[in-house]
Amino acid sequence: MAREKSTQQSPGIKRNTTTSSRGTPSHRPQAWLLWSLIFLVIAVFLALVYNVYFNQRNSPPFEVVDLPGRGKGVIASRDIQRGELVIQEKPLFIVPYSTSDSPTALISHRVQSLNDLDYHAFFNLSYVNFPKSMDPEVFRDEVAMAIFQTNAVAVGQGVGIFPRMARLNHGCSSAFNVVYSWRQEKGEIVVHALQNISRGQELLTTYTDTKRPRKERREYLSKHYGFHCMCSVCSLPPFQSQASDERLNSISELYSLFSTWGTHSIRGTEAIDVVRRIWTSTNEEGYYSERGQLFADAALVSLSHSDVSAARAWATVAAEWYGYELGQDSEQVANMGAIIARPEAHYAWGTREHLIVGGP
Ligand SMILES: C[S@@+](CC[C@H](N)C(=O)[O-])C[C@H]1O[C@@H](n2cnc3c(N)ncnc32)[C@H](O)[C@@H]1O
Known part of the structure; x- marks a missing residue:
């Protein structure tokens, strides 16, 4: 019966489709429109979710901020999982471990060869152990040397400057949560999270072998990096x-x-x-x-x-x-x-x- 009814009604239905807003047939174009709209909304929603996720995965999971008493430092801008790659960076330059030239002259020469952007990135870095009696505006080569000594890291056969990684402050023993390693074949440094790091927490690397007592660690850090370590382990x-x-x-x-x-x-x-x-x-x-x-x-x-x-x-x-x-x-x-x-x-x-x- 239902089938018969529907067959009988079909001619009238066709006539009514454009004029009537009631009855099943007259809803067909609107249903189509409604479904298109639903699909559109879902597609936009998925695109947004993907975009947020994609951006999160591809933008650095940290920001460089000023931290009272320690200059600049690196803070997690989202939760970071243990094992995650946080920094991947090529050096501004690398110098050999030892040189027959004057080290200050060598560093100065490398710094002078940098392009404008890199030159400024280098001179933006922090430094310690610079004689108070010297004017840093006058003794630029000596400033460059102090920056190098404060920020350079050993890589392969040499020592290099990585301006992004150089913002990582130090923590001892259980306090450091990221570790850098050198990839010879790519000529770049990679930094991985050694522990889960919560959003807002500081990313800390280690400047020395910290498997030694606090007194020794502090003496070393004070002599070479000019600070008295107050990391979570040193403050126990x-x-x-x-x-x-x-x-x-x-x-x-x-x-x-x-x-x-x-x-x-x-x-x-x-x-x-x-x-x-x-x-x-x-x-x-x-x-x-x-x-x-x-x-x-x-x-x-x-x-x-x-x-x-x-x-x-x-x-x-x-x-x-x-x-x-x-x-x-x-x-x-x-x-x-x-x-x-x-x-x-x-x-x-x-x-x-x-x-x-x-x-x-
Ligand atoms: C490689 S830089 C690290 C980034 C530096 N804070 C900056 O402003 O660019 C090393 C210097 O940072 C500071 N620093 C590093 N770790 C620190 C810590 N745990 N406490 C206080 N100062 C620290 C010291 O002045 C050290 O010589």
Whole structure:
């Protein structure tokens, strides 16, 4: 019946489509319009969401701001995940470690060769340890040298200036949350987040090996960088600061002990045990740097002793931590992949007595 009805009605319906605003057929063009509108709204909404997401992923996740008592510094403009790439930068210039020329003349020459933009970026950087008796407007070469000493970082065979990265302030032990590494093949520096960083938190790198007591760290930082470190570790109350110092000392000693496996002074099983102890102590301290290297060394010990499953297991955790610190696309992660795939193909395979050393 319904079908019959609809067939019978169709001629009249056709006639009515342009004049009537009621009844099913006269709604057809409006329904079409309504659906188009809905699709349009959805498309615009998706484009907006994508745009926001895309911009977030592609604009730097930080801003450089003035921070009382420490000049400029770098603050997260959104939450940053552990392992995220935060800075990728080519140097303004790189100089060799040592030179027969006067270092001041060498730096001055490199700075004079910069284009206007880079020249200003260089002279915008901060500097310390500049004699008060000298007028910085007059002694430009000496200012350039002071800027270089305050901001340059070791890369490959030389020392370079990276103006963006140079805004990162320092933190000790558990306080630093980003790590830089040099990519020789691309001639650039990359900085990765070693810990999750919340929006508004300062990004801190480390200027020195901080696996040493607060007094030593502060002396070094004061001498070379002209500041008294008040990072979250240096500001711990006396009892906790002492506990941290003891842990850091013990971690350093454990690293030294581990290295004696290379001279056959400790057995493979003991070396692996030391790695586990370093892992526990660094967890307690909140010190996450250098783990990729530590676990890669444990993989090396394991495969040298032909312990295939330990080698694979250590290489797996090494790849994870290298991934955070140096990037998933780093050659170190690729090297661990090769060990996981074929430990026996490694040059050190079976170079020590056969031994089950044990995994993580
Ligand atoms: C490489 S620059 C870092 C960026 C610098 N704050 C700026 O304004 O460009 C090194 C200098 O920053 C300052 N600095 C770095 N870390 C600091 C910290 N934790 N506390 C106070 N000052 C710090 C020191 O003056 C140091 O010599």
